[in-house]
Amino acid sequence: MYKSFFGLKENPFNVNPDPRYLFLTKQIEEALSGLMYGIQTRKGFITLTGEVGTGKTTLVNRLLDWLHLKRTKTAFLFNSRMNSSQLFDFILAEFDIQCDNRSKSQQLMKLNHWLLDRYRAGETAVLIVDEAQNLTFPVLRSVCASPERQQSPRYSQPRRWTRYIFIPWGYRG
Ligand SMILES: Nc1ncnc2c1ncn2[C@@H]1O[C@H](COP(=O)(O)OP(=O)(O)OP(=O)(O)O)[C@@H](O)[C@H]1O
Numbered sequence: 143m144y145k146s147f148f149g150l151k152e153n154p155f156n157v158n159p160d161p162r163y164l165f166l167t168k169q170i171e172e173a174l175s176g177l178m179y180g181i182q183t184r185k186g187f188i189t190l191t192g193e194v195g196t197g198k199t200t201l202v203n204r205l206l207d208w209l210h211l212k213r214t215k216t217a218f219l220f221n222s223r224m225n226s227s228q229l230f231d232f233i234l235a236e237f238d239i240q241c242d243n244r245s246k247s248q249q250l251m252k253l254n255h256w257l258l259d260r261y262r263a264g265e266t267a268v269l270i271v272d273e274a275q276n277l278t279f280p281v282l283r284s285v286c287a288s289p290e291r292q293q294s295p296r297y298s299q300p301r302r303w304t305r306y307i308f309i310p311w312g313y314r315g
Pocket residue numbers: 159160163164165166167170192193194195196197198199200201311312313
């Protein structure tokens with residue numbers, strides 16, 4: 143109805159933000175280049191904050207398109223209301239890592255080995271958490287566990303684990 147009446151090429155009012163229609167304001171452009179730069183230079187954690195409805199999720203979808211073009215491994219977590227066990231299930235599934243054992247230590251080991259393989263292959267893996275304000279502190283800490291291990295003597299080589307975690311954060315002040 144809208145298409146014919148207004149002469150539109152596509153249906154308006156889609157539920158999911160469409161990155162093709164991201165309007166690059168100065169701020170959006172800066173945020174996007176900041177995220178790209180952070181990923182390319184292996185900055186580790188990056189946090190994006192902004193008022194409700196300012197385009198964070200749309201921007202992230204554009205970033206995902208860019209990452210897919212570069213064949214970067216990505217895991218996009220859009221529902222962050224989960225416990226750490228669910229989170230690791232989700233991360234393994236998103237990165238397509240096979241792990242028959244459901245114990246958390248085995249899952250972590252699989253993930254760490256996989257990340258090390260990616261690093262050796264010169265590849266990058268990016269975890270994106272949308273609505274990251276919903277992560278509880280213990281879950282956030284479990285996500286951070288591996289980079290901490292990176293500092294241990296056994297893994298003394300800096301940035302050995304190829305892992306970037308980027309967290310858009312819906313600010314609801
Ligand atoms: N720069 C932009 N270009 C095109 N559309 C935009 C832009 N910014 C926001 N929008 C539109 O505004 C709506 C809200 O955007 P989006 O969901 O990305 O915001 P958000 O910052 O993630 O919001 P929230 O904090 O609620 O998660 C979407 O329909 C989106 O398409």
